[in-house]
Amino acid sequence: MILNTAFTYQPADYEDEKASNSYLMSLIAIMIGLPLPIINLIATFGFYFMNRKESIYIRWHCTQALLSQITLFLTNTVVFWWTFSIVFGVKEVTDFYIGYLSAVIVFNIIEFVVTIYTSIQIRKGKHLEWWFYGGLTNKLFGI
Numbered sequence: 407m408i409l410n411t412a413f414t415y416q417p418a419d420y421e422d423e424k425a426s427n428s429y430l431m432s433l434i435a436i437m438i439g440l441p442l443p444i445i446n447l448i449a450t451f452g453f454y455f456m457n458r459k460e461s462i463y464i465r466w467h468c469t470q471a472l473l474s475q476i477t478l479f480l481t482n483t484v485v486f487w488w489t490f491s492i493v494f495g496v497k498e499v500t501d502f503y504i505g506y507l508s509a510v511i512v513f514n515i516i517e518f519v520v521t522i523y524t525s526i527q528i529r530k531g532k533h534l535e536w537w538f539y540g541g542l543t544n545k546l547f548g549i
Contacts, residue, residue, distance in 0.1 A: 415461065415462055415463050417461065417463040417464075417531070419531075421460075421461055421463050421464055422528060422529055422530070422531050423529060424457060424460065424464045425463055425464050425466075425467035425468070425528045426467075426525045426526075426528040426529040427453070427525075428450070428453055428454070428457070428464070428467045428468040428470075428471040428472075429467070429471050429521045429522075429524050429525040429528065430521075430525050431449050431450055431452075431453040431471070432446050432449065432450045432471060432474075432475050432478075432521060433518070433521055433522065433525075434449070435448075435449035435450065436518070442486075443478070443479050443482035443483050443486055444479065444483075446475050446478065446479065446482075447475050447476065447478075447479040450471055450472050450475040451472060451475075453468060453471075454468040454469065454471070454472045462547065463533075465547075466543055466547060467528060469543045469546060469547070470535070470536060470539050470540060470543045471521075473539045473542055473543060474517060474521075474536065474539050477539075478513070478514065478517055481510050481513060482510065482514070484506070484510075485506065485507055485510045488503060488506075488507075489507075520536065524536070
């Protein structure tokens with residue numbers, strides 16, 4: 407799920423820190439705006455936007471974090487509005503809802519753990535690529 411790969415660019419210590427912070431930004435946003443899925447996406451996009459002129463290493467990790475947050479935003483938004491419609495009596499709880507909710511909870515837990523692990527490893531100077539997001543980020547950067 408996570409590949410420890412070599413990045414051709416050797417980042418400085420401050421670059422490791424900024425790249426690590428791109429993952430931490432999403433975790434901080436979860437704590438602040440837990441019920442609203444858009445908060446995580448806005449915070450991660452803001453960090454990406456502020457660092458768009460930094461080194462390729464920092465931009466690469468900001469992009470990978472942003473891509474993962476977009477996916478998380480989409481799945482969490484569906485659950486949020488589906489739950490909202492159940493609470494206000496528009497829809498009923500179904501087995502499909504419970505299954506989707508369970509899958510999204512597991513997905514969020516995995517993403518949370520992987521984000522913490524990645525942030526720690528990036529801070530130590532290791533370049534980690536997430537399955538799917540790493541490849542997509544490489545395509546966006548032409549690597």
